[in-house]
Amino acid sequence: MAVRKLGRTPYKQQIADDLREQIADGSLSPGDQLPTEAELEKRYGVARGTVRQGIEILINEGLVVSARPKGHFVRERKPMVFRPQAEFRPRPYTPEMDAFMTESSADGREARQTIEVSIVEAPAEVAKRLQLDAGQLVAVRRRVRFLDGEPFNINDSYFPLDLVQDSEIMRPQNITQGANEVLADLGYRQVRALDELYVRMPTPEEVKRLDLSPGTPVGYHVCTGFTEEGKAVRVAVTVLPGDRHVVSYERRRETDPAS
Amino acid sequence: MAVRKLGRTPYKQQIADDLREQIADGSLSPGDQLPTEAELEKRYGVARGTVRQGIEILINEGLVVSARPKGHFVRERKPMVFRPQAEFRPRPYTPEMDAFMTESSADGREARQTIEVSIVEAPAEVAKRLQLDAGQLVAVRRRVRFLDGEPFNINDSYFPLDLVQDSEIMRPQNITQGANEVLADLGYRQVRALDELYVRMPTPEEVKRLDLSPGTPVGYHVCTGFTEEGKAVRVAVTVLPGDRHVVSYERRRETDPAS
DNA sequence: AAGTGGTCTAGACCACAAT
DNA sequence: TTGTGGTCTAGACCACTTT
Numbered sequence: 001m002a003v004r005k006l007g008r009t010p011y012k013q014q015i016a017d018d019l020r021e022q023i024a025d026g027s028l029s030p031g032d033q034l035p036t037e038a039e040l041e042k043r044y045g046v047a048r049g050t051v052r053q054g055i056e057i058l059i060n061e062g063l064v065v066s067a068r069p070k071g072h073f074v075r076e077r078k079p080m081v082f083r084p085q086a087e088f089r090p091r092p093y094t095p096e097m098d099a100f101m102t103e104s105s106a107d108g109r110e111a112r113q114t115i116e117v118s119i120v121e122a123p124a125e126v127a128k129r130l131q132l133d134a135g136q137l138v139a140v141r142r143r144v145r146f147l148d149g150e151p152f153n154i155n156d157s158y159f160p161l162d163l164v165q166d167s168e169i170m171r172p173q174n175i176t177q178g179a180n181e182v183l184a185d186l187g188y189r190q191v192r193a194l195d196e197l198y199v200r201m202p203t204p205e206e207v208k209r210l211d212l213s214p215g216t217p218v219g220y221h222v223c224t225g226f227t228e229e230g231k232a233v234r235v236a237v238t239v240l241p242g243d244r245h246v247v248s249y250e251r252r253r254e255t256d257p258a259s
Numbered sequence: 260m261a262v263r264k265l266g267r268t269p270y271k272q273q274i275a276d277d278l279r280e281q282i283a284d285g286s287l288s289p290g291d292q293l294p295t296e297a298e299l300e301k302r303y304g305v306a307r308g309t310v311r312q313g314i315e316i317l318i319n320e321g322l323v324v325s326a327r328p329k330g331h332f333v334r335e336r337k338p339m340v341f342r343p344q345a346e347f348r349p350r351p352y353t354p355e356m357d358a359f360m361t362e363s364s365a366d367g368r369e370a371r372q373t374i375e376v377s378i379v380e381a382p383a384e385v386a387k388r389l390q391l392d393a394g395q396l397v398a399v400r401r402r403v404r405f406l407d408g409e410p411f412n413i414n415d416s417y418f419p420l421d422l423v424q425d426s427e428i429m430r431p432q433n434i435t436q437g438a439n440e441v442l443a444d445l446g447y448r449q450v451r452a453l454d455e456l457y458v459r460m461p462t463p464e465e466v467k468r469l470d471l472s473p474g475t476p477v478g479y480h481v482c483t484g485f486t487e488e489g490k491a492v493r494v495a496v497t498v499l500p501g502d503r504h505v506v507s508y509e510r511r512r513e514t515d516p517a518s
Numbered sequence: 519a520a521g522t523g524g525t526c527t528a529g530a531c532c533a534c535a536a537t
Numbered sequence: 538t539t540g541t542g543g544t545c546t547a548g549a550c551c552a553c554t555t556t
Contacts, residue, residue, distance in 0.1 A: 011545075046545075049544095052523085053544085066524090069552075070553095193511075195508050197505065247456040248453070250451065250452070252451050306528065325543090327543070328540075328541040330540095
C-alpha cells in the first residue's frame with residue numbers, strides 16, 4: 001500500500017495514478033467519496049500537501065470534484081446532446097418557447113432561460129464575421145439557458161443593428177417562432193451557415209455564469225448565418241460546458257463526380 | 260503593487276487575476292516570459308508556494324506554459340482548421356498521401372503520420388456504433404499525425420473485420436485513395452455519417468501521445484459511417500488537441516415545407 | 519464540537535539548461 | 538556554477554457543515 005520510492009515518479013503523480021486507476025476499474029464509482037486527505041496521508045506516508053497535489057491532478061483532469069466541506073468525490077457526468085442542425089429544422093408551434101425550450105422540454109426536463117437584449121459595438125470576432133467595420137453597432141441577445149435549474153449553456157446572438165431595429169428580436173422575451181424566422185420575415189432568410197468550434201478552457205467569467213467546476217473545458221461554437229445573396233446576417237456564439245454536452249450532427253455524401 | 264489584504268479573495272486568486280489582466284491588456288504578450296517566482300514573491304509579498312498556486316491557476320486555464328528551467332511563458336496559439344467534411348470530398352490523386360496529408364501539405368506544412376494496423380476486440384464504444392456484440396473482432400488503423408514535426412492529432416479507424424480482411428486497409432501504409440474509397444470498392448460505399456463531438460480533458464495516455472501541455476483540453480470526435488442500406492461500416496475516433504484545432508463545417512438549409 | 523477541505527508560510531532539496 | 542522551476546515537508550489557521 002505504501003506508494004513511496006519509485007523510479008523517479010513524483011509522489012503526487014503516483015497518488016494520482018493510483019486513485020485514477022481505482023476510478024477506472026470501478027473500485028471508486030461516480031458519486032463515491034474519496035478517502036479523506038488525512039486518510040490518504042497515512043496510506044501513502046506523505047505530507048498532506050503532497051496528497052492534495054495528487055488530488056489536484058485528478059480535479060484538473062475533470063475526474064474528481066470537491067464538495068466542501070464534505071470531501072472529494074468521483075465526478076458524475078450526464079451530457080446532453082447538442083444539435084446545431086436543430087436551428088434549421090422546422091419546429092412545432094408552441095407559444096412562449098423557442099428551439100431550446102422546445103427541444104429540452106421534449107426530454108421531460110424543466111427548461112428556462114434568461115434573456116438580455118442590448119446594443120453594443122461589435123466585438124472584433126463578431127464584426128469580422130458580419131463583415132462590419134470595427135466599432136459598428138450590433139444588436140445582441142444574450143441568453144443563459146437552464147435545465148432543471150442548472151445553467152446549461154450560454155448563447156449570444158448578434159445581428160447587424162439596421163436589420164433588426166424595432167423587430168421582435170429586440171424584445172427580451174422568448175421568440176415564439178425563432179429569431180431565424182423573424183429575420184426571414186424581414187427579408188433575410190438564411191440558407192447557409194458556417195460553423196466553427198473551438199475547444200478551450202473557460203474564462204473566469206464563463207466559470208461564473210455557467211457554474212463550472214475546475215477541470216471542465218468548454219466548446220466555443222460560432223455559427224454565422226448567410227442569406228442566399230451571401231450576406232452574413234447573424235452570428236451566434238454558444239458556450240458549451242464539456243461536462244453537459246455532446247455536439248452531434250449528421251452528414252450526407254456530397255455530390256461528387258467519380259472518385 | 261502590493262496585492263495583499265483584499266475583501267476575502269485568496270492571494271493566489273489575486274495573483275492569477277493580476278497576471279491574467281496583464282496578459283489580456285497586452286502588458287504581457289504571447290511568448291513573453293513571466294516574472295520569475297522569486298520576483299513575484301517580492302512583488303506581492305507572499306510565500307513562494309502562494310505565487311506558484313497563482314501561476315498554477317493560469318496554467319490550468321491554458322494561458323501560461325512552463326518551460327523548465329527557463330521560466331513561465333505566456334502561451335502562444337496557432338490553431339489549424341479541422342474539417343470533418345473533407346473526408347467526403349473528392350480529392351486530387353497524389354500517390355502515398357491520404358486526405359490528411361493532402362490537405363496539410365496544401366498549406367505548405369510538412370505532414371507525416373505513423374500508422375499501425377491491428378486486430379482487436381471492439382471496445383464497447385466502437386462495438387455499439389458498429390452494431391457488433393461485445394468482444395467481436397475489428398480491424399483498427401491507428402494513426403498519429405504530425406505537422407512540422409509536432410504531433411497534431413490521433414485518428415483511430417475501426418472496421419468490422421469481415422469487411423476489410425485482406426484489403427488494402429490492413430496494410431500499415433498510407434492509403435492513396437483513402438480508406439473510404441477502398442471500402443466503397445469492396446461494396447460498402449458510405450453515404451451518411453453521424454458525428455459526435457465530446458469536449459473533455461485528455462487522458463494521461465493522450466497527453467503523452469500528443470505531447471499536450473497542462474490546461475489543454477481535447478475534442479473527442481467520433482464519426483460513424485453508414486452505407487445506403489444503413490449498415491455501419493466504419494467508426495473513426497479522432498482526438499483533437501484544443502490548442503491546435505478549429506473544427507469547421509458548413510450547413511445548408513434542410514428542405515422544409517413552410518415555416 | 520468535530521471533521522472536512524482551503525489557504526498560507528518557511529524552509530529544504532532536487533533536476534535541468536544556460537553560462 | 539548559477540538560476541530557474543519542481544517537489545516535498547511540517548505546521549498553522551481558517552471556513553463551512555454536520556453532529
